[in-house]
Amino acid sequence: MIAARPPGAHAVPAAMIAAAVWLAGCSxxxxxxxxxxxxxxxxxxxxxxxxxLPENPTYASEVAPILFKNCAxxxxxxxxxxxxxxxxxxxxxxxxxxxxxxxxxxxxxxxPVEGHGSFVGERRLSPAEITLLQRWHDQGAPxxxxxxxxxxxxxxxxxxxxxxxxxxxxxxxxxxxxxxRDVYRNFVxxxxxxxxxxxxxxxxxxxxxxxxxxxxxxxxxxxxxxxxDDADPGPGYGGMNxxxxxxxxxxxxxxxxxxxxxxxxxxxxxxxxxxxxRLVIQMHMQTTGRPESVQASVGLYFTDEPPxxxxxxxxxxxxxxxxxxxxxxxxxxxxxxxxxPLRILGLIPHAHYLGKQLHGLAELPDGTTRWLLRIDNWDxxxxxxxxxxxxxxxxxxTVLRQRFTYDNSTANPRNPHSPPRRxxxxxxxxxxxGELWIQVLPATRxxxxxxxxxxxxxxxxxxxxxxxERVAATPDDAALRTECxxxxxxxxxxxxxAPHLTRAIELDDAGSAEAHYLLGMSxxxxxxxxxxxxxxxxxxxxxxxxxxxxxxLGMLALRANDLEQAVRYFRQAxxxxxxxxxxxxxxxxxxxxxxxPADALTPLEAALALEPxxxxxxxxxxxARAAAAxxxxxxxxxx
Numbered sequence: 001m002i003a004a005r006p007p008g009a010h011a012v013p014a015a016m017i018a019a020a021v022w023l024a025g026c027s028x029x030x031x032x033x034x035x036x037x038x039x040x041x042x043x044x045x046x047x048x049x050x051x052x053l054p055e056n057p058t059y060a061s062e063v064a065p066i067l068f069k070n071c072a073x074x075x076x077x078x079x080x081x082x083x084x085x086x087x088x089x090x091x092x093x094x095x096x097x098x099x100x101x102x103x104x105x106x107x108x109x110x111x112p113v114e115g116h117g118s119f120v121g122e123r124r125l126s127p128a129e130i131t132l133l134q135r136w137h138d139q140g141a142p143x144x145x146x147x148x149x150x151x152x153x154x155x156x157x158x159x160x161x162x163x164x165x166x167x168x169x170x171x172x173x174x175x176x177x178x179x180x181r182d183v184y185r186n187f188v189x190x191x192x193x194x195x196x197x198x199x200x201x202x203x204x205x206x207x208x209x210x211x212x213x214x215x216x217x218x219x220x221x222x223x224x225x226x227x228x229d230d231a232d233p234g235p236g237y238g239g240m241n242x243x244x245x246x247x248x249x250x251x252x253x254x255x256x257x258x259x260x261x262x263x264x265x266x267x268x269x270x271x272x273x274x275x276x277x278r279l280v281i282q283m284h285m286q287t288t289g290r291p292e293s294v295q296a297s298v299g300l301y302f303t304d305e306p307p308x309x310x311x312x313x314x315x316x317x318x319x320x321x322x323x324x325x326x327x328x329x330x331x332x333x334x335x336x337x338x339x340x341p342l343r344i345l346g347l348i349p350h351a352h353y354l355g356k357q358l359h360g361l362a363e364l365p366d367g368t369t370r371w372l373l374r375i376d377n378w379d380x381x382x383x384x385x386x387x388x389x390x391x392x393x394x395x396x397x398t399v400l401r402q403r404f405t406y407d408n409s410t411a412n413p414r415n416p417h418s419p420p421r422r423x424x425x426x427x428x429x430x431x432x433x434g435e436l437w438i439q440v441l442p443a444t445r446x447x448x449x450x451x452x453x454x455x456x457x458x459x460x461x462x463x464x465x466x467x468x469e470r471v472a473a474t475p476d477d478a479a480l481r482t483e484c485x486x487x488x489x490x491x492x493x494x495x496x497x498a499p500h501l502t503r504a505i506e507l508d509d510a511g512s513a514e515a516h517y518l519l520g521m522s523x524x525x526x527x528x529x530x531x532x533x534x535x536x537x538x539x540x541x542x543x544x545x546x547x548x549x550x551x552x553l554g555m556l557a558l559r560a561n562d563l564e565q566a567v568r569y570f571r572q573a574x575x576x577x578x579x580x581x582x583x584x585x586x587x588x589x590x591x592x593x594x595x596x597p598a599d600a601l602t603p604l605e606a607a608l609a610l611e612p613x614x615x616x617x618x619x620x621x622x623x624a625r626a627a628a629a630x631x632x633x634x635x636x637x638x639x
Contacts, residue, residue, distance in 0.1 A: 053128055057136045058144025059088045066129050067091055067098075068153050070108050074259050076155065079209050081258075086152050088143045095141035099134045109259065109382040111358075116374035118389040121261045160262040161203050164299030166191070168279050173295035174235045176211055179287045182429075186246070187236035188220070188229045189279040189298065196609075198270040199249070201263070201301035204256035206283075208294045213284040214383070217254040217298055218246040221274040221579050222547075240427065246280040249273075251311030251439055253346055257384045264301065266345075268308035269441075273300070274579040306612065309441055311345060312451055315459070316360070316402035317435040319466050321425035323354060325417075328409040332434050338398045339454040340447040343391040347373050348437035352429050353380050353414040357405040360436050365397040372400070372438070380414065380429070391441070402436040445613050460491050471500070478508035482515045485522070494522035513543035520552060529556055545576035551583045558590060566590040574603065581610035585617060588624060597627035 054062060067075075067085050075085035084090050091098065101107040108123040125133075136142070168189045176183060206212035220226075224245030228237045237243075248254055249271040265271070281296050316334045323330045349358045360372035373386065408420050416430045417423070423432050442448040467484040474480060481504040485497035497518065504515040520535030533556055539549035554569030567590045573583035588604035591597070604621040611617050 053131055053135070055135070056139060056142070057132045058142045058148075059091060059136070060144035060146055060148040062132050063091060063136050064088075064149050066125070066133065068150065070123065070125060070129075072153055073155070079258070088146070088149070092141045092143070095137040099137035102130050102133050105377075106379075109379070111375045111377070111379060111382060111384070112386060113374040113376055116371040117386075120263065120387040120389055123259060159203055159205075159299050161201050161264065161299070161301060164203065165302045166300040167297055168300065169297040170207075170235065170281065170295045172235050173207075173293045174285075176285055176292040176294055177287060178290045178292075182213070182287070183238075183283075183285040184240045185236045185238050185283055185285070186225065186228070186242045187281045187283070187296070188225045189281060191273075191277055191279065194275065196275055197273045197300075197302045198304065198306055199273050199300055200265055200270045200303040200305075201299075202254050203262040203299040203301075204281075205297045205299070206256065206294070207296045208292055209258060211285045211288055211292045211294060212256075212296070213258075213286050213381070215256045215284070215296065216248070216282045217256075218242055218280040218282060219249050219273065219277050220245040220247075220280050221277040222577060223276075223278070225278055225280045240282070242280050242282050246282075248313075250307075251313045253313075253348060253385045253437070253439060255348075255385050257382075260384065263387075266309075268305070269311060270303050270305060270307045272307070276579075310448065311439050311441050312342075312448060312455075314400070314438045314440055314455060315435055316400060316438065317433075317462070318402075319425045319462070319469075321406075321423075321432050321434060323406050323408045323423045323432060325420040325422050326409050328407050328411060329356075330406040330408060332404050332406070334402045334434075336400045336455070336458065338394060338396055338400065338451075340442055340450050341393070341395050342440045342442045342447065342451070343393050344372065344388060344438060344440055345391050346385060346387040346439040348383075348385040348435075349373060349375060349378075350383060350433060350435040350437070351378060351380070351404055351406070352432050353416050354406040354408050354412065354423060354432050355380065355404060355434075356407040356412070357403075358434075358436070359403045359405075360438070361401045361403065362392070362394055363399040363401060365395060370394075373436070385437075400438065402434065404434040406432060406434075460487055463487050464491065475503075476507055478504040478512070478515070481507075482512075482518065485515070485518050489518060489521050489525060492525065494525035497522045510542070513539045513546050513549070516542065517546060517549045517552070520549070524552070529559065532556065547573045547577045547580050547583060550576065551580070551586060554583075554586055554590070558586070558593070563590055563594045567594065570603075574606075578606065579610060581607045581614075581617070584610065585620065588620065592620075592624055592627070597624045600624040601628060 057063060071085045073079070075081040075083060077084060083094070085094075102125055105124070108125065110123040112119060114124060168191055170187045170189055174185065174187065202217055204215055204217060206215065220243075222245040224243045228243050232238065252265065252271055279298055281298065283294070283296065285294060314336060316336055318332045318334045321332055344362075347360060349360070351358060355378035358373070358375040358378050362370040362372055364370065370392065372392070408415065408423055410418070410420060423430070425432060427433070442451050464484070464487045467480060467487060471477070471480050471484050481500040485500040485504070488494070488497035488500070501515045501519040501522065505512045505519070516535045516539040520532040520539065523529070523532035523535065533553065536549045536553045536556070539546050540553075543549075550569050550573035554566045554573065557563070557566035557569060567587065570583055570587035570590055573580060574587055577583070584603040584607035588600040588607065591600035591603070601621070601624055604617070604624050608614070608617040608621050
């Protein structure tokens, strides 16, 4: 059984890889932390508040309004809950259950502790509402005057955000077997051809909410997901790894859980959907005892306004998880010190069945501590993402801390092992993980780049440690060795990467296009361009549309002043993937050096459209325009 987690959890930051491919974790600490204790707030009203509540609540007057507002969105036909709560008969036969699950706050399902952050779409009952439900049950669940019952809510059967600009549906349904393990599967949804669009909202409809536990919506603008789909005989392809091309858009969280309310992104934070993109829907599905059919849809809402602010994702995580059998209070921590001021917009915590308390804190330079998130009773079945109602502004130097506590004892009713056994880090739900994803917004482009550089170093170090351990455990896994080498190259350690790549090619020569490309990059990094060319050419023989290898050959030709050859390679790279800003910019540069500024305009305009905030792209385009207009004799761009 594979665990739910945000896709790309160990991905190397894009800017770090870009630097390594030629324009193409955690810290364990035993520092003191703010004292954290379980939530002791009363679950029911007491004192004067309780005295003001009706002593004899009825369904019609007091209970129905609570259920309609807080329970009916899921407890109605066609939704995820196993039974409806739309009538007196529905509620009366479950009065005891309603009183119990609301008193212990397991329903409505909302994990964050009250008073430790305010989030959009909170699902929680007030102490007064809990008291009313308890009194109603204790007094025999009276109906009261039916005429006083409010009308059943008129739920929207269509899209919560209104008619989408584009609806993308799985091309064919997936047949879920009646029993067996949970299913994790990725479904590729092609989009119609057209220009680039800016997305301001995404709404997911599971098609069969009874079986879909959660879903992530990813974007693939290169086609790798289609290759994986074609290799799998059924609809989609299996596993929690969606492949190298499928990623969350920018720094956004695009996910769905039962009961989630769809919303638009904040103003100015749209994200770009490239032409030719595919959506990849990654779903966790649970069997029900009978065959089920699943065919999900995604509604996309567009805007003409390009993004003015780009969020960034930080991950506080630990792979050093080793929980002894019987340990009831095993603590794992990780930290990250902010190099720049920023605002926190949203959070996704993640652990498996041994998770108990999941806490996120911000320790400010002045010594004060602010809560990001506090969950004292983690439930793997109700994990979600949480968007702050008011972004939290934090100064540079703030330490973000993830502090997760695990219960590997017999007292944990969710413990998958009986008797308990040692549990270590791993992707299966019988293993454990501990991650806190944090969506942040730096104030300026310079701050964004500084954050990416600083956090990128941490992410690379953490990824290398993880991959090194996995390669040691499975030394004949070619894909693992290739990923380990990619990380080493991004860290400037080409000499260490080469042996991994040589072995990967020996293990899987037919599928080694990426390994050959990276072997060429290791030679470039070692300043051996003559040794790099054969590796890049080998990559293209195995994968003719390998954009990075074509771009790298173009750079070698540019360095050798073979400008016509450089244009040919860059043109092939652009034809293979027009959304590659580096290839577009390099094609424009080659045309400029050939003295053909008019030909440089189109690729340089495309590069700037892809990276509108890149000052070098804008400077190069300005020079090309001036040269094409005959206002300058110098067509060589300033570096």
